[in-house]
Amino acid sequence: MIVIMVLGSVRPEEARRHQDKAREFKKQVKTVKDKEVLRELKQNIRDESQRYTRLKRARWSVLTDSRNLSEAGEEFLNEILNTHNDLATCYTMKEEMNRLFELRDKEEACCVWMKWFMAAKEIGIPQLQKFAELKERRLRGLVAHATHPVSTGKSEGMNNKIKVAERIAYGYRDEDYFFTLIRYQSSLGFPTFIPLRAKKNGMP
Template identity: 40%
Template sequence: MNANPLTLFWEGFTVEPYAQIAPQVLLIRLRPGEDCHPCCSGCQQHCTAVHDTTIRRVRERDLFQYRVWLEVPVRRVRCVTCGPKLEQIRWLSGRQRLTAGMVSWVESLVRLMPVQHVARLLGLNWHTVKAIDHHRLAREVVEPDRSQIRRLIMDEFALFKGHRYATVVINADTQQVLWVGEGNSRQAIRPFFEWLGPEACAQIEAVAMDMNTAMDLEVQHHCAQARVVYDLFHVVAKFGREVIDRVRVDQSNQLRHDKPARKVVKRSRWLLLRNRDNLKAEQAVKLEELLQANQPLMTVYLLKDQLKELWYAPSEAEARRRWEEWLELAMSSGLAPVQQFARRFKGYVEGIIASATYRMNTSVLEGMNNKIKVIKRMAYGYRDNDYFFLKIKAAFPGKAR
């Protein structure tokens, strides 16, 4: 038995009796074990003939405050099957400059810390750490079973500042991220359906999304039988921006000569847009006073509440009845922003009625978007989207059905 316990760390090699120690650096020299024949990295056969030997300096895991480097004599063997070939070293794959133990240590740290922090901590290049993590993700991210996908949720998130977006698609039943791609146009999301394939596309029953015409048209093109389900949150938010805000501004402009009243209306945006259940007691009182004093604001606020009821209908027939009732009220309101919204809304109503059958929404993705923002912050700006998108897939592997 070799007396030096360090030999246990590097299979097939023994440690030279003297190690060079410099400030913060420990250099350990290895030599091939006398009783260990080199193994061909191609066919894994043991070889006795050595073609040549080169000394490679590689990085090992740190020891206390020391950076540990190894000087490893790497042999090229004369394999009768493969010809001249590098020997196989189990703890040093290929032409790596890091040992398997060091790579494993980097993989463990990068799960918990930003890439930049790990690079600084270990004294490695950012690209080296990123490449290690990229290989880990490619190895660990599981390819979804496309034959089991029936319902999808599609949404977009901000990729960078300046209105650059990416689209994410998840399996509504398992909440696994299936695909992430840059852009939110038809051309940008088409690769997802090409990846899904005609057979899997034919099995899709429903797709939840916001009122994005590009997504809608692409779904109808590839999954003609699928029902599009529009998300409650996005539609109500759109009503708030295009109708309630417009009416509020118009009412504020009409009160130019009544500055106190104009000030109240002008500052009422969040009171009108927030759900009544989320208001504090004093805010609820202010809202009630505002609505009682301003009939147009009262009208659009009640229409907003009634619009939500479309998503809670027990059947598609009831949803359609509620829609017709809401449309009649909107068109008879006398408010141009409401009427304009109702006319445009007619083209999307089938996607709302479908929610009575398919209880789906993008709220799951809204929660995911918060975690995606954390991933972006930890990255300090990923240098390529493939890596970033792999990080997203790894963060949402899905759950068992």
């Protein structure tokens, strides 16, 4: 979610800024003759290029759960966040959002989610604002997660089983049988053939 939509967008954007600065300094080098200024420009080029490389390398550290980072990984991440304000802000909002999914009281969840949306939209980072607006439309489902904590993985797994059932049957005309087949797949595994009842109920 926020990892892909926000951090996955802000990090490359900030990396490009370093790249653009390095290119700008390179253009200035061609017109400068003063040795001291030239030395300073070359140092700036090296610094921006190093920042660009480090930020590109930080992809995994930024996108992964902070609890999965090693001590060296945490140190590297902190160095990146300390020098990139927008990225640090989005990362902090991501960590806070992860905490919201651990809430188990519906009223508290609703209140805290609304505060999160408000903060995300007021920060002024376009990617974060857009993400907050999209998630706010799903507030009801987010609040329901407090009492029914079903992960998207289970939902996606069920959707895949439905698709497989439909492919096995080459489409379906009997809805009762179709849902029976889905329940069968969920409890016993994937059948390798369609039982004869499928033809009796009008299925091809």
